[in-house]
Every structure is written in structure tokens, then in C-alpha cells.
Amino acid sequence: MARDKQEDYVTPLRRFLVGLLVLCLFGIFLVWRIDSPRVERFRAAVVDRVVPSFDWALAPVTGVVNLVQDFQSYQQLAEQNDDLRRELQRMKAWKEAALQLEQENAKLLDLNNVRLNPQLTYVTGQVLTDSGSPFRQSVLLNVGKRDGIVDGWPTMDGVGLVGRIAGVGNETSRVLLLTDTSSRIPITIQPSGQQAILAGDNTLNPPIDFLENPAVVRPGDQVVTSGDGGVFPADLQVGQVALGNDQRLRVRLSADYERLQFLRVLRAQLHEDITDPGGLLAPTIPLLPPLPPETAEIEGPTIEATDG
Amino acid sequence: MAEIPAVQVMTKRAVFAALAGIIIFLYLLPLDTRPDTWPVPDFMLLIAVVWTARRPEFAPVAVIAAVFLLADLLFQRPPGLWAGLVVILTEMLRRRSKQIRNMPLLLEWVFVSVGIVAIAVAYRVIIAIVMMPQAPLGPTLIQLIMTILVYPVIVGMAHLLFGVTRPAPGQTDSLGHRL
Numbered sequence: 001m002a003r004d005k006q007e008d009y010v011t012p013l014r015r016f017l018v019g020l021l022v023l024c025l026f027g028i029f030l031v032w033r034i035d036s037p038r039v040e041r042f043r044a045a046v047v048d049r050v051v052p053s054f055d056w057a058l059a060p061v062t063g064v065v066n067l068v069q070d071f072q073s074y075q076q077l078a079e080q081n082d083d084l085r086r087e088l089q090r091m092k093a094w095k096e097a098a099l100q101l102e103q104e105n106a107k108l109l110d111l112n113n114v115r116l117n118p119q120l121t122y123v124t125g126q127v128l129t130d131s132g133s134p135f136r137q138s139v140l141l142n143v144g145k146r147d148g149i150v151d152g153w154p155t156m157d158g159v160g161l162v163g164r165i166a167g168v169g170n171e172t173s174r175v176l177l178l179t180d181t182s183s184r185i186p187i188t189i190q191p192s193g194q195q196a197i198l199a200g201d202n203t204l205n206p207p208i209d210f211l212e213n214p215a216v217v218r219p220g221d222q223v224v225t226s227g228d229g230g231v232f233p234a235d236l237q238v239g240q241v242a243l244g245n246d247q248r249l250r251v252r253l254s255a256d257y258e259r260l261q262f263l264r265v266l267r268a269q270l271h272e273d274i275t276d277p278g279g280l281l282a283p284t285i286p287l288l289p290p291l292p293p294e295t296a297e298i299e300g301p302t303i304e305a306t307d308g
Numbered sequence: 309m310a311e312i313p314a315v316q317v318m319t320k321r322a323v324f325a326a327l328a329g330i331i332i333f334l335y336l337l338p339l340d341t342r343p344d345t346w347p348v349p350d351f352m353l354l355i356a357v358v359w360t361a362r363r364p365e366f367a368p369v370a371v372i373a374a375v376f377l378l379a380d381l382l383f384q385r386p387p388g389l390w391a392g393l394v395v396i397l398t399e400m401l402r403r404r405s406k407q408i409r410n411m412p413l414l415l416e417w418v419f420v421s422v423g424i425v426a427i428a429v430a431y432r433v434i435i436a437i438v439m440m441p442q443a444p445l446g447p448t449l450i451q452l453i454m455t456i457l458v459y460p461v462i463v464g465m466a467h468l469l470f471g472v473t474r475p476a477p478g479q480t481d482s483l484g485h486r487l
Contacts, residue, residue, distance in 0.1 A: 028388030129336035134347035
């Protein structure tokens with residue numbers, strides 16, 4: 001009986017508080033929807049605080065799990081070894097060809113007096129965590145604002161493009177992978193030179209969008225960034241064209257997405273900002289040069305002639 | 309003994325919070341950065357649901373809200389939305405936990421599954437209403453089905469490992485209140 005009486009006081013109060021809590025949570029969601037950047041900064045701050053605090057555990061646990069996985073694949077090693085030997089034989093021939101081409105390229109660059117962009121340096125970071133959700137493809141790096149990371153910089157592993165920085169905390173930064181559904185990267189397909197967009201769709205091989213002429217693109221073609229829009233530097237290796245099961249052209253990424261461990265964040269130069277929208281459209285009148293006297297003389301009779 | 313000392317309840321609450329923390333940690337491990345072909349079940353939701361359906365006093369609403377909000381922030385989900393829906397679901401289960409106690413497992417399973425499906429649908433509807441990009445439907449459905457299928461396993465584990473059992477008839481807490 002005592003319990004029933006007590007519940008009469010407690011239950012409505014509790015219900016009210018829980019209602020308030022739910023309202024708060026939905027309120028956070030609404031605020032995020034309305035003013036996303038501010039809440040995202042808060043999110044970055046939380047990630048910045050929480051993730052490095054269990055950094056000490058992340059690395060060993062990941063290491064142990066990888067060790068176990070490696071051990072499981074031990075049986076396949078012998079078989080794989082044979083395959084690799086055969087492949088190596090073939091690669092040796094290619095290596096010779098590549099060396100010759102490299103020398104030739106160096107010679108040609110020298111002849112043309114080409115200076116490769118010296119501003120393209122990089123910061124290397126270690127992957128702390130992945131996104132934790134099956135529908136978002138991103139990883140967290142252990143470098144942040146402290147190390148001069150800026151939103152939008154491209155990120156590569158040793159070989160190919162991995163993604164771009166989307167969200168910078170003080171000590172961590174998030175890399176939006178090319179496979180994420182919201183990733184869109186302008187690309188060029190070589191050798192045809194077709195421009196297109198690489199649109200992530202949550203699969204390992206993202207499809208190619210907005211391709212003008214698919215007829216000239218063949219599986220195996222090289223895909224590099226095009227640098228369109230000034231967001232990305234041009235000519236970063238992305239991958240190779242492949243034909244998907246659904247007959248769409250997709251890109252087999254060069255970066256090893258299976259094991260992203262150390263990533264390079266390229267210090268891309270900041271592109272120019274357009275600050276005055278009016279100046280582009282309407283040229284101001286004082287900028288027009290005064291008419292030179294000779295033109296006036298020449299034009300004078302012509303006008304008269306047409307009039308008469 | 310039929311009594312549960314208040315200290316033990318606090319310990320069980322701490323265990324619940326720690327378990328949620330460990331699950332977040334495991335999801336965050338960068339084991340495989342390729343997109344999953346088979347999304348894993350939502351274990352966070354499962355433990356919240358199992359705990360509130362069987363022993364609501366071990367999973368206080370404040371802890372559930374805090375843990376899910378943290379998960380929203382860390383997993384790059386819209387912050388607050390999923391947490392709010394989970395709080396609503398767990399509160400409904402909490403209020404009906406006395407009825408759930410008398411149900412056979414199969415019926416409890418169906419009951420809880422309906423709840424999980426309801427908040428998953430509500431989530432997608434709200435995302436559609438505020439015009440945000442939706443997660444792809446296929447993997448979401450697979451995840452939902454796997455989450456529901458794994459429910460009895462989590463019930464068993466909670467029972468055996470963490471002592472989350474339905475209260476026996478007549479069991480009281482340390483203040484003599486009936487559970």
C-alpha cells in the first residue's frame with residue numbers, strides 16, 4: 001500500500017522529467033539541423049576530448065585483433081607466396097620499363113625546365129578510429145588544428161587519394177573517405193582526358209558520375225583528381241576505372257582501404273576566395289578608358305556616312 | 309535472499325554504463341575501414357532494450373540518454389535524434405516491464421521487436437521530414453533484422469553474465485518495496 005501512495009507522487013514527476021529529457025534531446029537535434037556548424041564544432045570538441053582519452057587502449061586492441069586475423073590467414077600464405085613469386089617475375093619486366101620511362105621523364109622535365117610545386121608538403125597522421133557506423137565512411141586522425149590542419153585538405157595513403165578533411169578538432173581531425181555517400185570529387189580519366197565526378201555510395205568501388213562520353217573510357221584507365229573548382233590539387237592518383245556488376249563505370253581505388261593506418265594530409269594551397277560578388281558582373285564606369293582622339297576622328301565620318 | 313541491496317543496484321548500473329562504453333569503443337576500433345557488406349547489429353540499442361525490459365532499475369534513463377547522446381556525437385549521426393527515440397522506447401518498455409515479466413520469451417521478443425521497428429521507422433520518417441540524406445535502405449533493413457534476431461542471444465548473455473534476470477515473484481529491494 002505504501003508503495004502505491006509513493007508512486008502517486010513520484011510517477012508524474014518522473015514522467016515530467018523524462019519528457020523534459022526527450023524534449024532536450026530532440027531540441028539538440030533541431031538546433032543541429034538549423035545551425036549545423038556550431039553543433040558540429042561542439043561534436044568535434046567532444047570527439048577531441050573523448051577519443052584521445054582511450055587512445056592507449058585503441059592501438060593495442062587493434063593490434064591484437066589484426067594479429068589474430070593475420071594468424072588465421074597463415075595457411076593461405078604458402079599458396080599466396082607462389083602467386084607472388086610469379087607476379088614478381090612479371091613485375092620485373094615492368095620495373096625495367098618503368099625505370100626507362102622515369103629516366104626519360106626526368107630528362108624531358110629537365111628539358112622543359114619544369115618546377116614541381118614546392119608548396120605541396122604533407123603532415124602524416126595515424127588513424128585513431130573509424131566512423132563506428134555502417135552508413136558513414138570516415139576515419140579520425142591524431143593530427144588537428146594544433147598541427148595546422150585545415151578543413152578540405154586532401155588525404156592520401158602512400159599510393160592514392162583516401163579522402164579529404166571534414167571536421168577539425170584541436171588534436172584530431174576527421175577524414176571523409178571517398179566511399180562515403182556525401183563524398184564528391186572532381187576527377188579526370190586518363191588518357192581520354194574526360195572530366196567527371198567520383199561519387200561515393202557506401203561501396204568499396206565508388207561509381208563515376210557526370211561522365212560526358214562513356215564510350216571513350218575503358219576499364220583500366222587511370223583516374224586522377226582534376227583540380228576543378230580549386231578545392232583539390234590536380235593530378236593526385238585516385239585509382240583505375242573498372243566495370244561494376246551493375247554495368248556502371250566504377251573506380252577501383254589505389255589506396256588500401258583494408259588497412260588505413262598512416263595517412264598523409266597534403267598541405268594544399270588555399271584557393272582564392274571571391275569576396276566581392278558585384279565586381280564580377282557589373283564593371284564600374286570610371287574604369288573605362290577615355291576615347292583616344294584618333295578613334296573619335298575615324299569613327300566620326302563613318303557615323304555620318306551611315307546617317308546620310 | 310530475495311533482497312537486492314541498494315549498493316548492488318548501483319554496481320549493476322555502473323556495469324550497464326561500462327558495457328555501453330565498451331560497445332562504443334569496439335564500434336570505433338579501426339579494424340576494417342572498408343564499407344561493410346554486412347552491417348553488424350546495433351548492440352547499444354539491444355542492451356538498452358534488454359535491460360529496460362527485464363530489469364529497468366539497472367538502466368536509469370539518465371544513463372541511457374547520456375550514453376546514446378555520446379554515441380550520436382561519436383558515430384557522426386544527427387545528435388539527439390536517435391538518443392531521444394531510444395529514450396522513448398525504453399520508457400515505454402520500462403512502464404510495461406511488469407507485464408513483460410509475465411510474458412513467455414517469444415511474446416517478449418515480438419513485443420520488443422515491434423518497438424525497435426517502430427523507432428527505426430520513426431527515425432527514417434523524421435530524417436525525411438527535415439530533408440536530410442537518408443542512409444541506404446538495404447543495409448538499414450539488414451541491420452534491423454540482425455538486431456532483432458540477436459535479441460534472445462543478448463537476453464541469454466545478460467541473464468548469465470550480468471545477472472539481469474526478471475525479478476522473482478515477491479522479490480523486494482532493500483527498503484522493502486516490492487519490485
